[in-house]
Amino acid sequence: MAAEAFRGLRLAEVEDNIALLRRFGAGKGKLLEIGAGRGWQAKALADAGYKVEAIDLPLDSGISGHAAAREWPIRDYDGAHIPFPDRTFDVIYSSNVLEHVEQLDSLSADTKRVLKRGGIALHLVPNPQWRLLSLLTYYPGQAVDFLRWRRRKRASTEGSTQLSPTPASRGLLGKAVRRLVPPTHGAEGNALTEIARFSKARWDAFFERTGWDVLYYSNNGLAASGDYLLGTAMSMETRRQIGRIMGGIAHVYIVRPRRGA
Numbered sequence: 576m577a578a579e580a581f582r583g584l585r586l587a588e589v590e591d592n593i594a595l596l597r598r599f600g601a602g603k604g605k606l607l608e609i610g611a612g613r614g615w616q617a618k619a620l621a622d623a624g625y626k627v628e629a630i631d632l633p634l635d636s637g638i639s640g641h642a643a644a645r646e647w648p649i650r651d652y653d654g655a656h657i658p659f660p661d662r663t664f665d666v667i668y669s670s671n672v673l674e675h676v677e678q679l680d681s682l683s684a685d686t687k688r689v690l691k692r693g694g695i696a697l698h699l700v701p702n703p704q705w706r707l708l709s710l711l712t713y714y715p716g717q718a719v720d721f722l723r724w725r726r727r728k729r730a731s732t733e734g735s736t737q738l739s740p741t742p743a744s745r746g747l748l749g750k751a752v753r754r755l756v757p758p759t760h761g762a763e764g765n766a767l768t769e770i771a772r773f774s775k776a777r778w779d780a781f782f783e784r785t786g787w788d789v790l791y792y793s794n795n796g797l798a799a800s801g802d803y804l805l806g807t808a809m810s811m812e813t814r815r816q817i818g819r820i821m822g823g824i825a826h827v828y829i830v831r832p833r834r835g836a
Contacts, residue, residue, distance in 0.1 A: 580806040589616040604665030610672030614647020655681040667696035674761035683785040705824035709801030716802030787830040794823030
């Protein structure tokens with residue numbers, strides 16, 4: 576449900592971004608995806624004709640849970656230093672990754688290092704609409720998790736004389752206990768301060784300060800909360816319709832290193 580909705584959203588997102596990159600004359604070449612997760616978007620980018628390399632944090636970092644279920648060859652990195660030579664890539668791509676990076680200035684500098692001259696980077700980063708929507712749907716999401724836990728507990732006790740909870744039910748209950756307060760999404764602040772941190776003004780200031788020229792800005796035109804409430808019950812077309820009204824849940828930037836920066 577939620578996992579399927581998450582995958583569907585990411586694949587719809589990357590399809591839109593491939594079309595956008597082609598508009599900017601970057602429809603082929605060597606592409607690096609930063610923070611590739613399980614590799615869904617890396618595979619889609621490769622299927623679209625890019626020569627794709629992908630990096631993400633290792634499983635033992637304790638930060639990226641996706642590393643245990645990778646579906647594409649992804650190289651481990653330390654979150655700041657990209658393990659490729661200078662001037663390797665025509666395109667850099669990241670989706671909802673930069674807000675998680677603790678050494679963001681260092682990663683930004685290394686991104687410029689591995690870009691070829693004339694290369695561009697496309698970054699999706701969360702916006703205040705996503706943070707607010709996730710806060711509004713947070714407790715309903717916890718209630719859904721509780722009902723799932725109750726249903727699994729009931730099924731396990733009806734089907735067996737074993738009265739102890741299953742690993743799945745323990746996981747759902749543990750999540751509910753741990754997350755009584757909405758958690759921070761990114762590397763700093765809290766669920767409330769992230770509303771301001773994810774503003775366009777803050778992201779604009781980041782790209783300006785770290786030596787990037789913004790070539791294009793928009794939003795992703797899609798709607799989803801942090802817990803993907805309603806999951807696949809809400810179609811992608813409905814998510815697009817809501818996204819058109821509310822402005823989507825992510826900023827979309829195409830940037831290029833500033834000359835002399």
